Amino acid sequence: YMLKTVICGIEFKNPVFLASGIMGETGSALKRTAKGGAGAVTTKSIGKNPNPGHRNPTIVEVDGGLLNAMGLPNPGIDEYVKELQKVREDLNKMNVRIIGSVYGKDEEEFVEVSKKMEKYVDIIELNISCPHAKGYGATIGQNPELSYSVCKAVKKSVKIPVFAKLTPNVTDILEIANAVVDAGVDGLVAINTVRGMAIDIRAKKPILGNKFGGLSGKCIKPIGIKIVWDLYENFDVPIIGVGGIVSGEDAIEYMMAGASAVQIGSGIYYRGYDIFKKVCDEIVAFLKEENLELKDIIGIAHE
Numbered sequence: 011y012m013l014k015t016v017i018c019g020i021e022f023k024n025p026v027f028l029a030s031g032i033m034g035e036t037g038s039a040l041k042r043t044a045k046g047g048a049g050a051v052t053t054k055s056i057g058k059n060p061n062p063g064h065r066n067p068t069i070v071e072v073d074g075g076l077l078n079a080m081g082l083p084n085p086g087i088d089e090y091v092k093e094l095q096k097v098r099e100d101l102n103k104m105n106v107r108i109i110g111s112v113y114g115k116d117e118e119e120f121v122e123v124s125k126k127m128e129k130y131v132d133i134i135e136l137n138i139s140c141p142h143a144k145g146y147g148a149t150i151g152q153n154p155e156l157s158y159s160v161c162k163a164v165k166k167s168v169k170i171p172v173f174a175k176l177t178p179n180v181t182d183i184l185e186i187a188n189a190v191v192d193a194g195v196d197g198l199v200a201i202n203t204v205r206g207m208a209i210d211i212r213a214k215k216p217i218l219g220n221k222f223g224g225l226s227g228k229c230i231k232p233i234g235i236k237i238v239w240d241l242y243e244n245f246d247v248p249i250i251g252v253g254g255i256v257s258g259e260d261a262i263e264y265m266m267a268g269a270s271a272v273q274i275g276s277g278i279y280y281r282g283y284d285i286f287k288k289v290c291d292e293i294v295a296f297l298k299e300e301n302l303e304l305k306d307i308i309g310i311a312h313e
């Protein structure tokens with residue numbers, strides 16, 4: 011109960027969510043993380059048409075994190091809504107909200123998928139930030155004009171809150187954030203993965219099928235913290251912090267930088283599906299020790 015929180019008028023039983031990614035590819039995977047205690051679950055990024063994704067290997071462990079180039083594998087929105095239909099009632103009974111991650115190659119695709127997604131989710135998260143999908147993702151999220159027009163078009167087309175997920179792979183993230191906030195987004199999600207590569211020195215070539223990919227996990231946390239800090243200083247919309255959160259302490263750090271909630275992806279690899287429950291318990295223990303409430307710590311490091 012200490013962790014109950016309201017963001018954009020939506021009530022969450024706790025602020026520790028599943029991040030978009032591998033665990034959001036099917037309805038049953040979403041349900042598994044909901045059972046692990048997540049306050050909300052985010053879908054894999056879903057597009058207009060089915061997409062097989064990149065060649066194997068698509069993920070490799072590196073020091074302090076995971077490097078992935080999944081390549082937006084998904085069955086397309088029309089198939090994916092069937093997955094959501096299967097589990098929506100169960101998630102509702104568990105009091106777990108759903109965030110629908112959407113990608114597209116242009117405004118029209120983003121709008122079409124968002125409108126279909128809207129019926130089944132509580133918040134739309136626009137993935138304009140995949141680091142390694144040609145013509146998608148970061149192509150939009152690295153360009154303020156494209157970011158503006160995609161967010162503006164989706165905002166005009168749906169009634170539920172719209173968040174934009176930002177890429178750290180830019181020179182000036184505030185310029186991008188400024189564009190999407192101008193376009194009217196209701197919140198920001200930061201950060202997507204950091205571009206990276208690993209080379210197999212025996213095979214003498216990059217490990218990933220796609221050669222490069224996106225880095226997640228512990229090693230990117232300071233990058234995420236600094237970006238959330240900067241977003242909090244400059245904008246008045248809620249921020250969901252994501253990037254390298256494995257413990258309650260990590261989550262608290264993001265909240266003190268300004269995040270109203272956090273998302274966990276790679277952390278599941280290190281601590282299991284129950285990581286959401288564990289992180290929640292660790293946040294509660296901290297709040298009790300410090301005699302603080304959740305709302306007190308959001309942005310507290312700026313004071």
Ligand code: RRO
Pocket residue numbers: 055078079080081082083137139140141143147202203224225
């Ligand atoms: O599917 C992916 O390869 C992927 C996506 Br869409 C993303 O946004 N971030 C990432 O690290 N991988």
